[in-house]
Amino acid sequence: MSVFLTGFPGFLGSALVGRLLDRTDRIDCLVQSKYRDDAARRAAELAGDDWEADIALHEGDITDPRLGLSEETYDRLAGDAEEAFHFAAVYDLGVEAELAERVNVDGTRHVLDFAEAADARLHHVSTCYVSGRYDGVFTEEMLREGQSFTNHYEETKFRAEVAVRERMAEGLSATIYRPAITVGDSRTGETQKYDGPYHVIRYLLRQPRVAVLFTPLGASDTELNVVPRDYVVDAIDALSRMDRSAGVTYNLCDPHPPTAVEAQRVLAEAAGRRVVSVPTTQSLLERLLSAGPVRAATGFDPAVVPYYTHPTRYVAPNARRDLSGTGVSPPPFAAYAPALVEFVREHPDISSAAMT
Template identity: 55%
Template sequence: MSEPRVFLTGFPGFLGSALLERLLDRGDGPVACLVQPRYYGRAEQRAAEIADDASIRLYEGDITEPDLGLGDAVDDFGSVTEVYHLAAVYDLAVEAEFAESVNVRGTEHVLDFAESCGVDRFQYVSTCYVSGRYDGVFTEQHLAEGQAFNNHYERTKFEAERLVQQRMDEGLPTTIYRPAIVVGDSETGETGKYDGPYYILRLVLAQPAACSVLTTLPGSTDCELNVVPRDFVVDAIAALSRRDDTVDEVYQLCDPAPLSVPALLDAVEAATGHRVISLPVPKSVTKRLMATLADRGWPAEPATVDYLDHPTRYACPNTRRALADTGIECPPAASYVDALVDFLREHPDVRSEAMS
């Protein structure tokens, strides 16, 4: 039986599961997947759905531990030449210490593991929102720009990417991917959790179709909400990760022509069939309103309000050049909002909390 050459964190998460399928399809198996003990049963079930052979090897562990929780088994990965690090806390309301433990120290531990294996390639999934509230156009060349951050998620992903870029500068062959806000599949609408823009969709659907009320923030007319579907993100990572010319590069996986916040609300109105009325409300009042609604069981998250007046615009010149001849491009958000809404209506019980 052949030994695993690829090591993956973030399985059985939403992106990790889809990427694992692509890696196996192109012949990169067997793949060793690090799985937290509490998700091991779910991982076994998901692995059985993906492959009926031994091409997926599951190992209990935890990136928050220095040896990834592998114990003596950490020495058994001499065959690994490539690491994909996707595991993180994807939660806008995450507490500081937990975000530090997973996103920062966890990434440092995975980097140490990769270097101990002497890997040929480290593939790291970051986020466009390392930008924080950068006021202007943020490209792949930007990182530390003196920006403020909306939350601990953004700040700790920024700190984690700084660690990755430092190791890259020191000689670890690395490719960094920065997705924007990831939503469901552009064709099927399938998603693993309802967060981010889904709070808008769910709030609209929870109200009468004749009159659904949302708040808008003063000065948000020109702000963009940059969303990307899962299939684009996975297609792009799968394509870029197999090429030698993408080593030591950063790729922002964003929509180069995103909708403004008002245009996105118009698309939501059309997709849901609801008459949506947007009321201008100060940000502080909107956050208190979201907190009150959440306490009463409504689908609301105060942390999402910060993205309705987000000052940053994202550009992806590296990504567009690298994918120019592949046929892979981000579809316009308006073209798949219907699919997201249909999936939400058909699967109302999908969780909202992050896997962490």
């Protein structure tokens, strides 16, 4: 028997593969052709030189109804799979609508078709930001709340989760995991790309002892919900082993997140910098950062600015209940911020580009 997994060798999917080696005969990973060599290297890191005994790489594409596989391979994998983990998505706040639709929505529907053909339990990796700009507390049961969306990433991940819930209502066994903003490992700081909070870190490290940061009005009251990769992967690993998690949605978030201003201060302290915050409006800051010279000088992506005034708060009673006693819980942001900063300091050349 096997576990089927999309999104290898991506940031979260590749980390989970190492956790899955003890629970199945084989892990069948769907890999884009252009990442085949990277996937082989990552598989060797996880399982050693004889990795092909445990991990099988299948070149394919979730945007194709048959996942880019031959009919024979598709049927064989569906016949073997007991579980399917769906990580593949475009994780990019600035993604174009057409690409987001093909990968995040159509791709999820194709993985749902595979899971149904396999009669396999599906583990779908969503995001807390299916909430869009919901004004208030967003629970694990909530989804369709009439919310607006900041970008195509949020909207298409929302529509993907809608598709999963519709199949669940029709009888598909599935669990939904919604990570908050996911950063590097809490111990080593290791990450695959620099986006989100990393724009702040890279900017701070380029400044002298004092760093000037323009901050949108309202940032001091806005929660910035960040979790490290190891918490997300450990939580998915632990929860996916439980029979009682079938049919459940989990917000994998920080129960005590810092505000956006507090997060900046924590990162500045870790970088050895003092921040001078200059209040401004969100619209003005977005216009400034959209100008080529300003964006080049600061390294900030204007797509992150709305998250400094994000009106949504996240709670996770399902995750807290079912992870109780497992030892898996999100560490405080201040506890691992120094590891994130140090990793960026030691690895300045990592890209901010998403895998597409």
